[in-house]
Amino acid sequence: MDHDMMFDASPKGELRMNPKTNLLEVMNFEYALQDVAQPNLYRMLYSYEEVPKLMFNQRLVPMNMPRNIWITDTTFRDGQQSREPYTTKQIVDLYDLMHKLGGPKGIIRQSEFFLYSKKDREAVLKCLDKGYEFPEVTSWIRASKKDFELVRNLGLQETGILVSCSDYHIFYKLKMTRRQAIDHYLGIVKDCIDAGIRPRCHFEDITRADFYGFVVPFVIELHKLMMETGVPVKVRACDTMGYGVGIPGVALPRSIPGIIYGIHHYGHMPSELIEFHGHNDFYRAVSNSTTAWLYGASGVNCSLLGIGERTGNCPLEAMVMEYAQLRGSFDGMDPSVITEIAEYYEKEIGYDIPPRTPFVGAEFNVTRAGVHADGLLKNEEVYNIFDTKAILNRPPKIMISNTSGASGIAAWLMQHLDLAEGETVDKTDPRVLYLKDWVDKQYAEGRVTAITDDELLDCLATMEESK
Numbered sequence: 001m002d003h004d005m006m007f008d009a010s011p012k013g014e015l016r017m018n019p020k021t022n023l024l025e026v027m028n029f030e031y032a033l034q035d036v037a038q039p040n041l042y043r044m045l046y047s048y049e050e051v052p053k054l055m056f057n058q059r060l061v062p063m064n065m066p067r068n069i070w071i072t073d074t075t076f077r078d079g080q081q082s083r084e085p086y087t088t089k090q091i092v093d094l095y096d097l098m099h100k101l102g103g104p105k106g107i108i109r110q111s112e113f114f115l116y117s118k119k120d121r122e123a124v125l126k127c128l129d130k131g132y133e134f135p136e137v138t139s140w141i142r143a144s145k146k147d148f149e150l151v152r153n154l155g156l157q158e159t160g161i162l163v164s165c166s167d168y169h170i171f172y173k174l175k176m177t178r179r180q181a182i183d184h185y186l187g188i189v190k191d192c193i194d195a196g197i198r199p200r201c202h203f204e205d206i207t208r209a210d211f212y213g214f215v216v217p218f219v220i221e222l223h224k225l226m227m228e229t230g231v232p233v234k235v236r237a238c239d240t241m242g243y244g245v246g247i248p249g250v251a252l253p254r255s256i257p258g259i260i261y262g263i264h265h266y267g268h269m270p271s272e273l274i275e276f277h278g279h280n281d282f283y284r285a286v287s288n289s290t291t292a293w294l295y296g297a298s299g300v301n302c303s304l305l306g307i308g309e310r311t312g313n314c315p316l317e318a319m320v321m322e323y324a325q326l327r328g329s330f331d332g333m334d335p336s337v338i339t340e341i342a343e344y345y346e347k348e349i350g351y352d353i354p355p356r357t358p359f360v361g362a363e364f365n366v367t368r369a370g371v372h373a374d375g376l377l378k379n380e381e382v383y384n385i386f387d388t389k390a391i392l393n394r395p396p397k398i399m400i401s402n403t404s405g406a407s408g409i410a411a412w413l414m415q416h417l418d419l420a421e422g423e424t425v426d427k428t429d430p431r432v433l434y435l436k437d438w439v440d441k442q443y444a445e446g447r448v449t450a451i452t453d454d455e456l457l458d459c460l461a462t463m464e465e466s467k
Contacts, residue, residue: 034213035179039167057251061261064296066271073111077140079303091123103332106134148195158198166205200234207243211252219267242281246291260295275299285314336393366397400451402443
């Protein structure tokens with residue numbers, strides 16, 4: 001990363017030529033901290049007794065896709081806050097798999113770790129011993145000099161620091177004013193830099209924060225500090241409660257386009273130092289993360305399988321697919337590792353992945369309906385999202401239920417029989433008719449569950465034995 005180029009984001013003066021648009025842009029916006037006496041809780045949006053409201057002001061900001069985008073990981077930090085802790089071996093194994101998935105270009109750029117237990121520190125050291133450039137091992141700590149020493153002693157170059165930015169947190173959790181909070185945070189960031197560590201500031205609860213009254217003024221102060229010290233300071237915009245929305249024209253503080261654009265344009269932060277961390281409380285973690293990329297954040301922070309606090313974080317595997325759709329290529333990533341990761345969670349960790357979870361669930365590319373199975377039999381592209389066997393090492397599957405009919409059973413047989421090249425199974429095949437009769441009887445007698453492969457294979461064996 002060329003830090004000289006990064007820091008050349010805010011020249012002094014009235015106007016700046018934007019190299020992306022080749023237009024002169026006003027750059028002397030100054031947003032001063034608004035140190036209010038009472039918290040701004042945006043009660044017109046967040047009444048608490050009601051579902052949060054979406055407010056539109058029809059203000060649009062331009063898309064600003066960075067030249068380079070990447071994924072960062074929080075599996076071993078936020079991902080451990082909602083489940084039993086991973087063992088050291090599980091952490092190291094998953095870290096290996098993420099390295100393999102991220103490919104030689106390191107599209108999965110960083111992974112953050114807790115450091116508080118002996119097990120956590122042991123996992124960090126074992127991951128560092130791998131010698132991988134990517135994902136870089138980083139930490140998340142409480143803001144204390146003792147913790148900075150812990151980071152430095154482990155040889156880590158970057159750490160996350162919590163800088164809660166909504167009045168909910170500043171007034172109710174920290175019991176501070178905005179001025180006290182910003183002074184406190186700046187002192188912590190300076191201590192981090194003095195300890196020789198790159199700070200990554202986690203702007204907690206940004207989608208309930210006063211954006212121009214607190215967030216932008218704080219980002220401007222961080223930018224000034226970065227210019228003075230020459231040390232890059234990252235801003236992670238944390239949609240802690242999942243309130244963010246990527247819909248154009250939505251008003252702040254819920255607008256993800258507005259937040260990312262504002263941090264970049266008014267806070268003078270280069271895209272390389274902007275990251276988005278989204279939660280999935282309103283089913284928007286993936287779309288909001290993609291939106292953050294589109295509007296100027298180079299990094300999106302995710303966890304494997306989306307495991308995280310409450311409804312979880314943005315699934316890392318989802319953003320691998322979003323990356324490929326946006327860039328037209330996996331850029332060296334190996335998506336088949338997604339299947340290895342899913343198998344590891346189920347077989348080694350004992351985690352039950354909901355079967356219809358995209359890309360990783362046992363039934364994400366399973367067809368049951370007979371008409372669909374018939375289409376799949378004639379041409380796989382008709383009912384499969386892409387070549388799941390080539391990309392994910394997961395061939396499409398057919399499961400038999402009461403809606404499968406003869407077409408579904410014929411397609412199932414073609415998947416499970418050792419057929420010669422070019423050989424097919426017709427809907428009138430005796431094996432199809434035999435199995436269909438058995439399946440129909442199962443449901444006529446009150447069965448409601450799908451038929452398993454083993455049951456059908458046993459039934460087929462019984463038919464062969466009776467000949």
